[in-house]
Amino acid sequence: MTGTRRASPPPSGSDPEPHARHHPGPATVANLGPGFDILALALQLQNEIEAWSEPEGGISIDPGPDSAEELRDPVRNLITRAFVAACADAGVAPPGVRISCRNAIPFGRGLGSSAAAALSGVLAANALANLGWDEQQVIARAAEIEGHPDNVAAAMLGGLVVCAGDGPVTQVHVPDELRAVLFVPDGEMSTKAARQVVPTPSAARTPSTTPPDAPCWSPLC
DSSP states (O other), X not given: OBOOOOOOOOOOTTOSOOOEEEEEEEEEEEOOTTOTTTEEEEEEXXXXXXXXXXXXOOEEEEOOTTOOGXXXXXXXXXXXXXXXXXXHHHTOOOXXXXXXXXXXXXXXXXXXXXXXXXXXXXHHHHHHTTXXXXXXXXXXXXXXXHSOHHHHHHHHHOSEEEOOTTSOOEEEOOOTTOOOOOOOOSSOOOHHHHHHTSOHHHHTOOTTTSOTTGGGGGGGO
């Protein structure tokens, strides 16, 4: 099912003591039609992330029951890594935080689980460290961490997004009656591995080499 639900908007820096933040991380599908690394769509399937400030300091994360042990390590979990990276990018020390997750997006299945994780970490940092970043800044920082802006932008803005060049991301409204049918593979595959099986002409495309009129086709995808 498609959806226009957005991730939590960045709060203003005027909130003096943010204690807890809820950050939905929607699933996304990208590389739609001609828009390789340009077009992405948000879905209603989503992770739920809650972050609490910890006055005594330290960073901890609970990835939920039955999660791999490595996800409990804040040094390895992408959410906490993104939290720390965002603070470092802003030149501030990461505040103490405790993060709890409910993961609904399957890992390594092409549904943007890493983008949702990176975005959640950046949003938590933006709120708890009072970074004051707007939507485009949050997208840019999360994309740097995740590696591609399309899934991150769709998760942040909802609906269909167009990421072309260095300009701002554009959101396109998706009709409520539109439904997505997903074929989810049984096995996991990393984005890097998945890109290696794409035919060479498409694999070599970047936003600068994808057909220039691809964004114009977005209503047809």
